Amino acid sequence: MSGTLVDVLCKIWAASLSSTNIPAPFKDHESMLKSIDAIEVGDVPWQTFNVTYQGPRPEQNVPTWMEAEFDVWFRDPREVVKNILARPDLKDDMDLTPYRDYNGEGDRQYENLFSGDWAWDQATQIAQDPDTHGSTFIPFVLGSDKTTVSVATGQTEYYPLYISPGNIHNPARRARRNAVALIGFLSVPKTDESYADDPHFRHFRRQLYHTSISTILQSFKPGMTTPEVVLFGDGYHRRVIWGIGPYIADYPEQVLLAGVVQGWCPRCLAFPYQLDSGDLRRCREHTEALIEEMHPGHLWDSYGVIANVVPFTNDFPRGDIHELIAPDILHQLVKGTFKDHLVEWVRKYLKANHSKRDYKKILSNIDRRIAVAAPFAGLRRFPQGRGFKQWTGDDSKALMKVYLPAIEGHVPDDMVRAMRAFLEFCYIVRHNSLTDKDILNLQRTLEEFHRYRTIFEESGATASLSLPRQHSLAHYVFLIQQFGAPNGLCSSITESKHIEAVKEPWRRSSRFNALGQMLLTNQRLDKIKAVRLNFEARGMLDSGFFSAELRALQQLSQVEDPPDEGPSSSTGHGGLQIHEPVSCSVRDPEDEEEEPAVDGTTLMAEVNLAAKSSEYLDVPNLKRLTRRFLHSQLGSDSTRRTVRSVPPQDLPNLPDRLRVYDSAVSVFRAPSDLSGSGGLKRERIRSVPLWRNEARRRDCAFVVTRPDVSGIFSMEVARVLAFFSFRYMDHAYPCVVVHWYKWFGEDRDELTGMYMVQPSMNPSGSNHVEVVHIDSLVRAAHLLPCFEAKFVSRDETCHTSLDDYKLFYVNRFVDHHAFELA
Template sequence: MQHVHAKHPRFWTSSRPTNHQDVGDLHTEEDEEPPADPYHSVPGSDTEVDNGVQPAFIGPGNNSFRNYHPGLTGQPCNANGDFLPNGTRPEPRQPKPPDDWSPYSSCLEFELADFIYTRSQISAANLNTLLELWAASLAGWPGGKPMFGSYKEMYRTIDNTRVGDVKWQSFTVKYTGDVVANPVPWMHDEYDVWFRDPHEVVRNMLANPEFANDVDLQPFHEYNTTDSTRRWQDFMSGDWAWRQADIIAQDQDCFGSTFVPIILGSDKTTMSVATGQNDYYPLYLSIGNIHNNIRRAHHNGVVLIAFLAMPKTTREYASKDEFHRFRHQLFHSSLSHILKTLKPGMAKPEVTPFRDGHYRRVIYGLGPYIADYEEQALLTCIVRNWCPRCLAYRNNLDNDDALHRCRDHAEMLITEFALDALWNEYGIVGELVPFTNDFIWADIYKLITPDILHQIIKGAFKDHLVEWVEKYLRLTHGDSRANEILDDIDRQIAAVVPFPGLRHFPQGRHFKQWTGDDSKALMKVYLPAIEGHVPPEIVRTFRAFLEFCYLMRRNVLTEKDLDDPDEALARFYRYREVFKTMGIITTFSLPRQHSMKHYKQLIQLFGAPNGLCSSITESKHVKAVKKPYRRTNKYHALGQMLLINQRLDKLAASRVDFESRGMLRGTCLSTVLNRLANSWLGDEDQPLASASIDESQGDCEDISGPRVEAHVSLARTRQWNRATAIVALADELHIPNLPDLVRAFLIGQLYPEDTRDPTEIPYLKYPRYEGRISIYNSAISMFYAPSDPSGIGGMRREYIHAAPTWRQNGPCYDCAFVITDPELQGMHGMDITRMLCFFSFKSEGICYPCAVMQWFDRVGDEPDEATGMWMVWPSFTRDHQRNLAIIHVDTIFRAAHLIPIYGQDFVPPEIAPCHSYDAFNGFYVNKFVDHHAFEIAY
């Protein structure tokens, strides 16, 4: 390996229910794509359609263009539904005064209610105490008066909010089938279903100004400007929305309307408490028009609309077929009843106000349903272990010739075959009727979405592959030796260095209760831990599987991007045969692994899978179910949870309303200070700074703001107990030649065109710096990472640490990607460094934010063949000294995560994560730590 003296990075920038309605007993019962016409007009109009964009439109970033659907164009109209000429401004609506905070009396009152109820979530008793203390503090002030007299007054004010107000309703369901001679208890029980009118919820979403720049009014096809290849991102870019628009546009009354697909999602969730197990069955709603980033960020883009009933009975009857069929049909009948208010708008357009002030004619349609495999089987009324999308036989799911399921074919089979033949030959439960049969243009088999979290991560990865590795070890080495190896794998996982957003496993993976977050975290660190303990074919199996998963999570996928997952999937199928050869498993006919075959087609239909993943509904559980449940008194908790959710929605809607009217700028304190300053100074344009919290408590977070590819800055808080001069810092870091490194850095900054090595420049010509410096324990990296949890604009923030002590767990010196050649892509244009110190100094009026770091050398010119990850080791000079340098923070891209190359030797138990970078000689650059890192290093 050739050692290098130095590397020169280039500068780079970059508890009560309301409105109860007892409805009584509930009684229920791929075409070719036509060519798009880029020019179209509204029937009966001589003007070209104008909906804010042209049929051919340069897409985001000016690197793509779009062809919009010629029929459903989202043409603005008036309140009567008459289409408007081009350029017509929205009809004026009754404006609200800029000081109208109703139902609150002031900005302070709203901010207080929002803070207490939404963010701090303190109990009513503690709230009363807080308000009493506030009242006492104001008692000596003339006219001093607290905002609310008690918690009841604050709750009453929130309840009086009319913006975004959709009341909870309920209906009762009971069994109405044939009753046996000795009826069982569940046949007489009544089940309450609580819901909110989905029609009103959707209208509120369409009128929400928060989505102003993140709504698509038409289906479209998007292409790269460079090579005209197709690309898929948000839902309306998929073929399903276009084909539905083709069908709807055949009705001339629908021409020029806006198609609004209704996206549903449901998933049972459990809260285990000391008093027992509490199960809830929430139903969520979104619309296909909003962008994926809105849906993932939950900015009111995913709304809780119902709690479905969960019938229970005694053990004697729980396993009976009659009870199972009743539960399943109850699910479908409830969905049909909840969604019935949308039916009129599915057959005939209705006029609806939008967030831009225009009215539009809207036509609704049932869109995809977000669900895990068990829920998909329930939705499609199929037998477990069959595929919900195709007719592949359950014992031969790898059959590539299987036809796709469709509603017409299923109904024909139900008409022609007996129930047992349907069950055994086609996997159809003939007694059940899908809820989609009650709605026009709806085919449940075509509405099943890709589910990365439950099908792939929790299913194929954790439940299959990880378990197969343990079976392999026990089969090969016996239980005793296998336990030793598994303990070593756990120690390797526990020794991994912390990283922003990475869940730590202090005891490895040896715990019983797994969540989706646990499975996602294990995926990021598992591959290097098993290398050396399993054959290379198993390592390659995991690599192919992980690469398929991460490729599927890309925010934008092109035709080329769809070829890469196919190649990874082919490798996965090829290498996984090792498990069958070794006798660990007899068949790969597994529905969750089989579902991976359908992902390419599902992307073409629905856009990028990360916008329809069950991780969206699972994370929504925390806000809509788990946290509200913890705020209840646990007695008849559901009614309290409904009220809590309604108040949270009202507060969120009020904030959006106030912000859209320009009434929420800065903080309450800054507003008051500016007002006082204006009265004192007579200058209304001179804002005063207010106190604010600068540092985040976490290591990473999603942020809003303008999109930038990447930007790094030093933390705002300097360390007062650290060195204040270069010489002192050299002693602190044990780097005697640090002053020389500073001079070399200044030469690169002052004379960027000088290509000589700094050692060749005469010493007397070196620029010198002997002034004060400021030391920082971290730097803040902000970058565009829409495939990971991020803000609405796709921005994410993380902290890169270089601290001698961090959270009382020892030193923390993180690694980072540094741009060394911006002309090259990926790791070919970057190097890995380890940050030893962040500092800044000012020379000749210029402030230089810097980092002292050690270089890593790449092992080879390509990633490791088995793991697919780049390998690096610490770089040393020819005289065996650490290869150090000082760089400008603008050359840092973001943090990098390294995992040791453990090999076959067991890891000592005393190795702590904070010492991992010092205890090993070689490392993998972990491209699986998050999806942004994968895109960098892939």
């Protein structure tokens, strides 16, 4: 917010206190900023150093980059990490020793960084030294990635460097709880086109990168061999040994880090044209031996090694950049293999094997299939298909969820199988915890992908399958065993940090010499966050003081007994009166679909009716269905099974009025998805007469029907027609009206790997509809039409697809919890 607007708020604040003779806390924005700057908690000031070229120079026409000074801004990373370790709110989200975890079946589980072999091996080395024996090993995870904040103002780029303690649990690192901190802005050297390919400039640019990182991390170096006493969030001091942990980076930066030639693998010695044949891993000792014995030209051609690059890890104990490069789900799998390769290859195949007219017709039909996917919480819509020019990571992830049925029938079956195997690989890798069985499944899907993807080469869609990003899949099993689940080391973490640390501060700046303003903004925000955590730890912001009042207000807003009469009541459905609270309002068409994250770890799953109510209830035979439901709730198990045969006169009578809701909120553990710190996720299941002023929306859900059966067949899929509740004999019954679907076979579809369902009908031909208890709902389900070879009509929309088709895939790729469930 601008200083002028802050001044206005300060004046309003002062005016509101004028009758009390109490002064406002801040006179203007300057006094507010002075108060923030005076905060000492979490204060790690910014520093700077500059780097200049020191090599040979030409006698005439010296390039400007040789004479320029390149500024690098940084904060002491050791102090930043110590501040994170000392936070009380993270004390339950960090490990103090490496461990090996096994489930009840004896399978090893890989989750956080400390569950892998790398941390175990590092701790073993530390324990063998008498001077460091018994110390707590704390590695730090690094990440860097250039980001563009403005194209219009001359391609303004920044090169942020991030750090996070390696012993922090993956969900805490992903949940934006400030467990990842900005510690520096690296310099971005530029020159004109005549020197862009100059070997001297390229070498200087590489070494500037490594020298800058090495200089920033120097404060850690003494503590890598001599223990340092550090305060932790649980109040204990521990002797700590620091270490360089995994480095989060995309492929171009991995190449820069490892000092290898573009096109080569930074982890193994496979040749660029035979990447899948390589199995010998690179290591620091081998690379140094090669550089000492061989000519730089031979190293470049035969080993892909750039001889004059010294990785920054060489300056520190136990540092080997080849073993520290982390897996990158976002750029290697989602953006790289899926978006850049497979989706593009499908397009090239269609173009090469059809006339121009048919090619455009098929591509348009694929777009329409994508566009008619039913709405789902958190699912990005593609009203015009996937034909957009600028892809984001979120676009690619969203397309992965709905792409498989869209291409079925338009491409060879082996292409669909290859795409399915790859998607299964991506979703298994994304698990928050992987077992030995998951790793076997991962290897199986990778083998299937390699077997089926040859169809792309055989059909002419691509000239080569030897691609670095696809080759990275071969290293994932080893990396999981080394570093735990890859979702805690993905570049999506640093990409999301760009918004808070770079893009938003840049927008707040004057755009002129913006870096200094951005540094100050980051420093002030960090102080505010740190002092808030300090206040919370001291009990100064205890929300429990208001808990009783908040519960009372909540009970008043969700009272079950409606008034006897009022303007918001309506009559229908065999004499039932549907109560609508006067306070109910039409849903804002701009409401976000994603629910806020939930912190905590104790809850496994829960579904509650939302507070808002819909305008009407359009369900035939609602009274009869509800009386049957109530009879089943009051009777024995045998009665519930035969409730349809109970005579109407033996069914209990209902109260005159029902309270109707437009949605229910499901809370369940989904640590593999974006969730709260404890892995809890909120999801809204909707049944509304008008959604975003377009059409009605009736979501689908998984409903438990056979709890004694394990797996997916313990549940049925149903479409939610309405939510309502009523009281009977002083007991509240929250209900949901569902239209059942029945499983189409007992096996997954061989091509897509998804189960199939079809609407369940009564013998009379009407829909099979029932009223069930809200507690039987598990979570939302997403259905995708089985298109086969059908072309989608332009009249079909995402709001009508569940009515227009009679056979559906249960979309296991809509999110990672659904993948594990189905």
